[in-house]
Amino acid sequence: MADLFKPITETMLMGPGPSCVPAAVYEALARPTIGHLDPRFIALMDEIKALLRGVIGTRNDLTLPISGTGSAGMETCFVNLVEPGDRVLVLVNGVFGTRMADVAGRLRAEVDTLEFEWGTPVRVDAVREKLADGPYAIVAVVHAETSTGVCNPVAEVGQLVAPTGALYLVDTVTSLGGMPVAMDAWSCDALYSGTQKCLSCPPGLAPVSFSPKAVEKLKARGTKVPNWYLDLTLITSYWGGEKRSYHHTAPINMLYGLYAALQCIDREGLESVFRRHREAHEQLVAGLGQLGLEMLVEPAARLPMLNAVCVPDDVDEAAVRKSLLEEHDIEIGAGLGPLAGKIWRIGLMGHTARAENVARLIAAMKSVLG
Amino acid sequence: MADLFKPITETMLMGPGPSCVPAAVYEALARPTIGHLDPRFIALMDEIKALLRGVIGTRNDLTLPISGTGSAGMETCFVNLVEPGDRVLVLVNGVFGTRMADVAGRLRAEVDTLEFEWGTPVRVDAVREKLADGPYAIVAVVHAETSTGVCNPVAEVGQLVAPTGALYLVDTVTSLGGMPVAMDAWSCDALYSGTQKCLSCPPGLAPVSFSPKAVEKLKARGTKVPNWYLDLTLITSYWGGEKRSYHHTAPINMLYGLYAALQCIDREGLESVFRRHREAHEQLVAGLGQLGLEMLVEPAARLPMLNAVCVPDDVDEAAVRKSLLEEHDIEIGAGLGPLAGKIWRIGLMGHTARAENVARLIAAMKSVLG
Numbered sequence: 001m002a003d004l005f006k007p008i009t010e011t012m013l014m015g016p017g018p019s020c021v022p023a024a025v026y027e028a029l030a031r032p033t034i035g036h037l038d039p040r041f042i043a044l045m046d047e048i049k050a051l052l053r054g055v056i057g058t059r060n061d062l063t064l065p066i067s068g069t070g071s072a073g074m075e076t077c078f079v080n081l082v083e084p085g086d087r088v089l090v091l092v093n094g095v096f097g098t099r100m101a102d103v104a105g106r107l108r109a110e111v112d113t114l115e116f117e118w119g120t121p122v123r124v125d126a127v128r129e130k131l132a133d134g135p136y137a138i139v140a141v142v143h144a145e146t147s148t149g150v151c152n153p154v155a156e157v158g159q160l161v162a163p164t165g166a167l168y169l170v171d172t173v174t175s176l177g178g179m180p181v182a183m184d185a186w187s188c189d190a191l192y193s194g195t196q197k198c199l200s201c202p203p204g205l206a207p208v209s210f211s212p213k214a215v216e217k218l219k220a221r222g223t224k225v226p227n228w229y230l231d232l233t234l235i236t237s238y239w240g241g242e243k244r245s246y247h248h249t250a251p252i253n254m255l256y257g258l259y260a261a262l263q264c265i266d267r268e269g270l271e272s273v274f275r276r277h278r279e280a281h282e283q284l285v286a287g288l289g290q291l292g293l294e295m296l297v298e299p300a301a302r303l304p305m306l307n308a309v310c311v312p313d314d315v316d317e318a319a320v321r322k323s324l325l326e327e328h329d330i331e332i333g334a335g336l337g338p339l340a341g342k343i344w345r346i347g348l349m350g351h352t353a354r355a356e357n358v359a360r361l362i363a364a365m366k367s368v369l370g
Numbered sequence: 371m372a373d374l375f376k377p378i379t380e381t382m383l384m385g386p387g388p389s390c391v392p393a394a395v396y397e398a399l400a401r402p403t404i405g406h407l408d409p410r411f412i413a414l415m416d417e418i419k420a421l422l423r424g425v426i427g428t429r430n431d432l433t434l435p436i437s438g439t440g441s442a443g444m445e446t447c448f449v450n451l452v453e454p455g456d457r458v459l460v461l462v463n464g465v466f467g468t469r470m471a472d473v474a475g476r477l478r479a480e481v482d483t484l485e486f487e488w489g490t491p492v493r494v495d496a497v498r499e500k501l502a503d504g505p506y507a508i509v510a511v512v513h514a515e516t517s518t519g520v521c522n523p524v525a526e527v528g529q530l531v532a533p534t535g536a537l538y539l540v541d542t543v544t545s546l547g548g549m550p551v552a553m554d555a556w557s558c559d560a561l562y563s564g565t566q567k568c569l570s571c572p573p574g575l576a577p578v579s580f581s582p583k584a585v586e587k588l589k590a591r592g593t594k595v596p597n598w599y600l601d602l603t604l605i606t607s608y609w610g611g612e613k614r615s616y617h618h619t620a621p622i623n624m625l626y627g628l629y630a631a632l633q634c635i636d637r638e639g640l641e642s643v644f645r646r647h648r649e650a651h652e653q654l655v656a657g658l659g660q661l662g663l664e665m666l667v668e669p670a671a672r673l674p675m676l677n678a679v680c681v682p683d684d685v686d687e688a689a690v691r692k693s694l695l696e697e698h699d700i701e702i703g704a705g706l707g708p709l710a711g712k713i714w715r716i717g718l719m720g721h722t723a724r725a726e727n728v729a730r731l732i733a734a735m736k737s738v739l740g
């Protein structure tokens with residue numbers, strides 16, 4: 001039997017996630033597995049919740065990592081909050097907004113979308129106008145649209161949503177840990193993320209947080225949550241309270257990894273982490289500019305951690321990615337949907353967002369593009 | 371900030387899972403993360419599927435690990451196969467049968483249960499009689515009931531279900547990798563498991579397999595699967611076919627762990643693995659007998675890997691577990707539901723199922739019980 005681990009060597013992960021993982025996180029993953037009801041593990045769970053609250057910018061009691069990848073976080077928010085017939089407004093300007101609408105529709109919500117051109121941000125005035133068609137039970141938006149590199153104005157949208165009484169649901173999969181996320185200040189009621197982006201932990205967990213208003217809606221449901229695995233009314237009795245009740249067996253070693261990843265961020269300090277992301281982004285844009293490459297997104301709406309770069313007309317984009325991976329051990333991402341073949345997506349997430357990594361990529365791009 | 375990793379040391383895991391993890395699996399978890407669409411990772415995914423088919427005893431094309439723990443496997447089977455109004459029969463003799471009925475009910479199935487006393491197996495004659503109330507769209511049963519230590523007659527039930535046209539759904543969370551599982555020979559249509567029991571990989575993944583008949587039902591659905599994250603019509607286009615389409619970011623490092631765990635089993639050989647479980651079980655029962663302890667389940671229905679031991683009337687069961695953990699670094703499990711306080715659950719799963727471990731437990735029990 002061939003050993004398929006042999007070719008798997010350290011790779012510089014500059015795609016849309018997963019990102020590079022710090023040594024402390026790898027070490028954590030390999031620590032001895034203990035039981036999911038062991039008091040030592042419960043202590044670690046409590047600390048993970050506290051650290052998550054810090055990164056998310058919230059005081060919400062219901063803040064915990066879901067046992068699945070980022071998309072399970074999306075599913076968790078919708079399946080716990082949507083009841084059949086609820087009117088849900090999703091602001092769409094990329095793959096992940098589109099996915100939200102799909103998820104909500106499957107749960108028998110009455111889904112309304114407000115669409116914006118991919119590569120451009122959600123326009124606040126259009127949202128204001130659309131909200132007049134309400135009332136909506138939920139308004140949902142993606143903070144950092146991973147498919148396009150666009151940052152949406154989530155604080156401004158939150159100000160419009162709050163007075164309508166709708167729950168405000170925000171996707172921070174790609175932004176969390178790489179730029180300011182301020183759940184409480186945004187009047188956000190439900191938020192989810194993933195571990196494999198700016199938290200720099202391998203994929204497998206989805207931090208989620210619910211405001212007291214969201215918890216109220218959850219408790220007032222007329223029907224059971226139509227998903228046992230992601231039912232927060234059950235999961236919270238394992239993740240909180242005096243007596244911890246077994247729900248499902250938590251992914252112990254992945255949670256070790258998340259704890260270590262959150263410790264790294266806590267030690268460095270959020271401000272310093274965010275600055276590192278911004279500086280790496282500026283270095284990247286300047287370096288790509290010198291190679292004659294242009295960015296898809298206008299400067300004001302650019303994310304630091306996900307950079308959409310226009311592929312020049314005469315360049316085979318897949319061949320460039322292949323050369324980077326095979327000859328330089330660097331992964332960058334392709335475009336999705338209408339942007340397939342038109343952009344590269346260069347991630348500068350978490351541990352990846354460092355000057356030496358950006359310099360290495362620019363040198364490799366220069367060599368590959370000739 | 372306190373380092374909560376410090377107290378987490380090697381613990382002998384003899385509860386209902388997680389089980390002890392071999393060194394090769396820990397090493398695998400800490401291997402360099404690469405991209406979820408990297409050709410080296412796709413090769414590893416294909417090998418995982420092939421190895422899983424061997425352990426599951428199937429030729430099913432749709433065989434893959436779901437990105438969640440064992441309960442996500444349960445959710446996956448039901449959410450993909452149940453359509454509202456479908457009649458589902460669940461055979462219940464413990465926590466996990468009860469959970470199946472709950473999961474199916476949330477998906478708007480018309481759920482019928484056939485109940486047996488906890489600690490006793492499903493009776494085939496009662497199933498035969500109940501099937502006359504059909505037709506059912508799905509008949510579901512747990513192979514190894516983790517809450518009681520009972521082995522259910524899944525092959526015999528399969529023979530009864532096949533001619534009725536119902537899909538036959540079997541939970542092998544605790545049995546897979548510790549005793550023979552023969553999905554195809556059982557005429558089983560949908561099967562799920564978990565990694566943290568006899569596969570001896572930390573929790574976080576749920577192997578799932580669908581027969582061609584189950585895939586047919588999935589493809590013939592009149593409505594979308596009401597769960598985007600677990601929708602197998604989407605997941606299979608990432609896990610199979612020529613062009614792998616991104617669905618969600620796979621839990622890369624957990625899959626490294628599963629690959630290493632399956633390699634360990636493959637190298638040892640299934641027959642040898644099963645013999646090791648049986649021998650450890652016999653050694654345990656004999657050793658406990660010498661301490662005057664009795665088993666809950668009659669010999670013919672006992673599982674090798676999950677041993678329900680009656681707590682003597684004059685013994686504080688929680689204090690015994692606490693002493694074992696704190697003084698001997700051994701975890702055993704408590705009873706659940708109606709068996710809480712009445713039994714201990716001693717797991718001999720995967721890497722844990724070794725003569726030296728059983729001897730160590732018996733000596734510790736002797737010391738703790740005085």
